[in-house]
Structures are given as structure tokens and as C-alpha cells.
Amino acid sequence: MGPIYILALSILTLHLSAVPSVLATFQPLAVPFRSPVTVAAGLSASVIFSNLTTPRGITFDTEQNLLVVERGFGVTAFTPTTFPAPGWNRTVVIQNTGFTQGIQIDGDKLYVSTATTTFIYQYNALNRSIAPNVAPISIVTGIPGDGDLTTHTLQLEQDVSGKAVALLIADGPLENIDVTARDPASGRSQIRRFVLPTISFSDPPAPLSWANGQIIAFGIRNPAGFAFPTVGIPPSGSKFLLVVENGASIDGLANLTSAFVNDNPSDELEFVKYPISLSGIASTAPKTYGFPDCTSLWNPLADPVGNPSFVNKTRGFQFSLELEPSRDDAFCANVSNNQPPILNFQAHSVPLDIKFYEPPQRFTPKGLPLLLLGHAFVSFHGSFDRSPPTGYGVVQFPYPISRPANNGLGYSFVVQATNLNTCPGSCIRPVGLAFGKDGRLFVSSDSSGELFVIEQQ
Ligand SMILES: *[C@@H]1O[C@H](CO)[C@@H](O)[C@H](O)[C@H]1NC(C)=O
Ligand SMILES: *[C@@H]1O[C@H](CO)[C@@H](O)[C@H](O)[C@H]1NC(C)=O
Ligand SMILES: *[C@@H]1O[C@H](CO)[C@@H](O)[C@H](O)[C@H]1NC(C)=O
Ligand SMILES: *[C@@H]1O[C@H](CO)[C@@H](O)[C@H](O)[C@H]1NC(C)=O
Numbered sequence: 527m528g529p530i531y532i533l534a535l536s537i538l539t540l541h542l543s544a545v546p547s548v549l550a551t552f553q554p555l556a557v558p559f560r561s562p563v564t565v566a567a568g569l570s571a572s573v574i575f576s577n578l579t580t581p582r583g584i585t586f587d588t589e590q591n592l593l594v595v596e597r598g599f600g601v602t603a604f605t606p607t608t609f610p611a612p613g614w615n616r617t618v619v620i621q622n623t624g625f626t627q628g629i630q631i632d633g634d635k636l637y638v639s640t641a642t643t644t645f646i647y648q649y650n651a652l653n654r655s656i657a658p659n660v661a662p663i664s665i666v667t668g669i670p671g672d673g674d675l676t677t678h679t680l681q682l683e684q685d686v687s688g689k690a691v692a693l694l695i696a697d698g699p700l701e702n703i704d705v706t707a708r709d710p711a712s713g714r715s716q717i718r719r720f721v722l723p724t725i726s727f728s729d730p731p732a733p734l735s736w737a738n739g740q741i742i743a744f745g746i747r748n749p750a751g752f753a754f755p756t757v758g759i760p761p762s763g764s765k766f767l768l769v770v771e772n773g774a775s776i777d778g779l780a781n782l783t784s785a786f787v788n789d790n791p792s793d794e795l796e797f798v799k800y801p802i803s804l805s806g807i808a809s810t811a812p813k814t815y816g817f818p819d820c821t822s823l824w825n826p827l828a829d830p831v832g833n834p835s836f837v838n839k840t841r842g843f844q845f846s847l848e849l850e851p852s853r854d855d856a857f858c859a860n861v862s863n864n865q866p867p868i869l870n871f872q873a874h875s876v877p878l879d880i881k882f883y884e885p886p887q888r889f890t891p892k893g894l895p896l897l898l899l900g901h902a903f904v905s906f907h908g909s910f911d912r913s914p915p916t917g918y919g920v921v922q923f924p925y926p927i928s929r930p931a932n933n934g935l936g937y938s939f940v941v942q943a944t945n946l947n948t949c950p951g952s953c954i955r956p957v958g959l960a961f962g963k964d965g966r967l968f969v970s971s972d973s974s975g976e977l978f979v980i981e982q983q
């Protein structure tokens with residue numbers, strides 16, 4: 527690379543960071559998926575933007591621009607347009623290579639996170655811009671920034687009037703099987719809650735410390751996605767939360783064969799109830815969901831010869847990874863040590879987000895069928911260590927859960943990569959989910975660099 531080229535590059539870089547909002551790009555409708563997808567009957571899936579930088583968390587702003595954390599790039603906004611042709615415009619909102627995944631919007635407050643700190647930016651949805659000369663507020667600092675999974679999913683909690691009153695932040699494990707996560711004080715494999723102070727950009731509040739957060743659940747290996755169910759009223763002073771959890775990779779553990787671990791353990795859906803009243807917080811210890819010691823059976827018959835002890839167990843059976851002799855199957859059967867999941871997902875699905883389909887605020891025939899109202903939708907990033915591959919799609923199931931009988935699935939795909947044997951390759955790898963006001967479901971796919979929408983045909 528010659529000196530002239532380097533100079534050109536650095537001028538370009540300066541230009542990008544100085545006036546990001548000028549940089550709008552456009553993509554027409556009907557650009558094909560990089561790799562084909564199969565869609566459930568009556569629905570269709572289409573690409574709205576391609577060639578993005580690892581799109582992860584997504585959410586809608588007050589003007590129905592779709593905001594996306596492009597991991598390794600920053601935050602971008604996507605707006606439907608009819609000019610220069612029917613399609614979508616992409617606008618750069620913030621360039622910051624440190625943002626990981628979590629993104630939330632509360633009016634003009636845009637919440638994003640790096641590996642260690644959650645920030646609030648002052649954001650204007652009308653021109654898709656951050657207020658010039660207004661420093662972002664560091665709202666939570668000291669989040670564990672090391673380890674394999676620093677995605678830090680964010681979720682605002684609202685009071686009955688719809689006001690954002692608290693922020694939930696997830697933290698993953700230090701390593702695949704992290705024994706330090708047994709101790710809730712480790713900060714690993716858990717969700718913490720932070721009651722929000724008054725947010726003023728001209729008079730910013732002091733940062734809250736991760737160390738002082740309320741632990742609402744722990745022993746959830748990688749709590750990558752969580753949402754408040756729209757059905758079911760929690761007791762006064764408490765909240766219900768549904769959390770998707772990625773099971774550990776258990777290859778190489780004593781006594782488990784490669785055929786067994788190819789189809790085990792299951793990924794999980796956890797039901798969490800947590801206190802929000804001061805007296806409840808003071809008197810209620812958070813519950814553990816079993817990581818690293820306990821996990822869930824997916825396929826009892828995965829290896830009847832090599833691992834026969836599972837053949838008469840049912841899907842969802844809680845078994846011990848035998849990391850310590852005292853933490854055996856009986857230990858895992860005790861809910862004081864291990865809250866079992868309410869639904870099991872196929873091993874290696876890697877669920878990363880969950881959203882409930884609420885009644886659309888604006889009717890269009892493209893919105894998902896009203897029969898699916900209240901259903902949960904979960905993104906499956908897909909396996910990297912299963913043969914043949916699984917996941918690479920989005921599933922849905924009714925809520926409240928009806929437990930599938932006879933080791934049934936309990937959920938169904940709305941979209942999935944057609945040629946699983948070619949995955950990961952250029953297959954969709956769904957991460958973030960967001961419903962538009964019109965009831966259409968938007969999805970980010972990180973390694974394929976795509977954003978797409980699922981709608982009624
Ligand atoms: C994405 O990038 C590839 C490779 O540079 C290019 O061939 C393709 O046209 C791009 N797609 C769109 C929709 O711009
Ligand atoms: C999309 O961008 C084009 C410029 O490329 C602009 O003319 C058009 O107004 C934009 N559309 C919207 C809805 O912002
Ligand atoms: C966006 O609008 C706000 C409010 O009018 C204004 O202060 C800001 O400068 C605008 N940003 C850009 C990049 O035009
Ligand atoms: C696991 O294997 C070890 C050594 O082969 C054996 O002593 C132990 O009983 C086995 N544990 C189980 C639960 O099968």
C-alpha cells in the first residue's frame with residue numbers, strides 16, 4: 527500500500543467521524559438473501575439491507591427508524607424510503623467500535639454498552655442524530671469486561687405508566703464452564719437491575735456501579751435475550767421475565783461421548799420472577815438456574831451404547847456435569863440449587879433474543895397473523911459444533927407454554943436457512959429481533975451482514 531493510498535484512507539476516516547450523519551446509503555427492495563431461507567406457510571422473509579458490519583442488537587426509535595448495533599462499527603439507523611427507489615436508507619448514528627450488542631431507546635435517550643460501561647446518548651429520531659456537543663452519560667460502570675461473551679444485553683423496565691424506571695444488564699461467563707459463576711457476587715452468568723436516577727444531559731447523574739446492582743437471577747450461563755411476557759400478571763411488587771440461555775459446550779467432559787454431546791445439552795428458556803419493591807429486594811434472595819453444575823437433557827437416545835444412563839430419562843431432565851462429587855443429579859433436582867427451564871430448545875440452537883408479539887399499533891395486512899398475538903419469538907444463531915448443523919432461524923411458540931408431550935419440540939420455525947449443511951457459510955445467523963408498530967418482525971443476522979423482515983404474504 528503506497529503513501530498516497532494511506533493518505534486518502536486517513537482523510538476518509540476523518541471525514542467519516544466528523545460528519546457521520548451525511549453518510550446515508552440506500553438499498554433497493556428485493557436484494558436476495560446471500561443463502562436461501564425457508565419460510566413458514568403464509569409468511570415471507572425479505573432482505574432490507576446487506577453487507578453490514580456484524581449487526582447484533584436492534585430496536586425501533588419513536589419515529590420507527592430501526593436502530594442497529596453494527597458490532598465493530600457503531601450504531602446505524604434504517605429508514606424506509608421511496609426515493610431514489612422503494613428501499614431502505616442507512617444512516618450512521620454513532621461510530622464506536624466498542625459497542626457490543628445491547629441497545630434500548632427511551633424517547634431521546636439511547637442506551638448502548640461497551641464491554642465495561644453502559645452509556646446513554648441524547649438522540650434525535652427526527653434527524654437520526656446524536657446531539658452535537660452533548661457528552662454521553664456513563665450510566666453503569668464496572669461491568670466485567672473480560673471473558674468470552676461480553677455482549678451485555680440491555681432491557682429497560684417500565685412502570686405501569688410506561689416510564690422507564692430501571693435498566694437490566696446481562697453478563698456472561700468468564701469461560702465456557704465457569705465455576706466462579708456459582709457465587710452471585712462474581713457478577714458472572716447473571717442479570718443485574720439498576721434503578722434509574724433522573725436522567726438530565728445538562729446535569730448528568732453520577733454513574734451507578736455494577737457492584738451495587740440488584741441480582742435478579744444467576745447461574746444462567748449466557749443470558750443473551752430477555753423480555754417481559756405480555757400475558758400473566760406478576761404479584762404486586764414483582765416482575766416476570768423470560769430469559770433465553772445458551773447451554774455450555776460439554777465436549778471433553780468425563781464420561782460423555784461425542785455422539786451424546788452432539789445432541790446435548792439443550793438450550794433453555796428460563797422463567798424469572800424478581801422483586802422490585804424495597805422490602806421484596808431486601809428479603810428475597812435471587813435464584814440460581816444451575817450453571818455451571820446442572821444442565822438439561824435434549825436427546826436421551828443420543829448415544830444409548832456410550833451413555834446408556836440417559837435412555838430412560840425424558841427431554842429436559844436436569845443432570846449434573848459432575849464437576850464435584852457432591853453436586854450430583856440429586857443436587858440438580860433440588861430447586862434451591864437449580865431452577866429448571868420452562869422450555870427446552872434443541873442442543874446447539876444458540877438462542878440470542880426473545881420478543882413477544884404485542885397487538886400492532888398500526889394495522890397493515892403485512893403484520894404477522896393475529897393468531898400469533900402473545901406468542902414468543904426467539905432467534906437461533908445456530909450451531910458451530912453440531913453435525914448436521916441446527917438453528918440458523920427464528921422460532922415461535924405460544925405463551926404461556928404448553929409443555930410438549932413425548933419429547934416433542936414445543937416450537938416451530940418461522941424462517942430457517944434452507945441448506946443447513948452449508949451453514950455457517952453465508953447462512954442467516956439471527957441475533958436481534960424487533961417488532962415494528964405494524965406487526966412485522968425485523969431480524970438482524972450477524973455473520974451474513976443482513977437485516978431482514980418477516981411479514982404476512
Ligand atoms: C455486497 O458486497 C458484495 C461484495 O462486495 C457485492 O458483490 C454485493 O453487490 C453487495 N450487495 C449489495 C446489496 O450491495
Ligand atoms: C433516502 O436518502 C436519499 C438520498 O440518498 C434521500 O433523497 C431520501 O430523502 C432519503 N429518504 C428518507 C425517507 O429519508
Ligand atoms: C438534529 O436536530 C436537532 C434538533 O433540531 C439539532 O440540534 C441537531 O443539530 C440536528 N443534527 C443534525 C446532524 O443535523
Ligand atoms: C465417570 O467415569 C469415572 C471414571 O471412568 C467413573 O469412576 C465414574 O463413576 C463415572 N461417573 C458416572 C456418573 O458414570
Ligand SMILES: *[C@@H]1O[C@H](CO)[C@@H](O)[C@H](O)[C@H]1NC(C)=O
Nearest residue numbers: 830833834835836837838839
Ligand atoms: C430402561 O427401561 C427399560 C424398561 O423399563 C428397562 O428394561 C431398561 O433396563 C432401562 N434401561 C436403563 C439403562 O435403565
Ligand SMILES: *[C@@H]1O[C@H](CO)[C@@H](O)[C@H](O)[C@H]1NC(C)=O
Nearest residue numbers: 856857859860861862863864
Ligand atoms: C435443597 O437444598 C436446600 C439448600 O441446600 C436444603 O436446605 C434442602 O433440604 C434441600 N432439599 C432437599 C429435598 O434435599
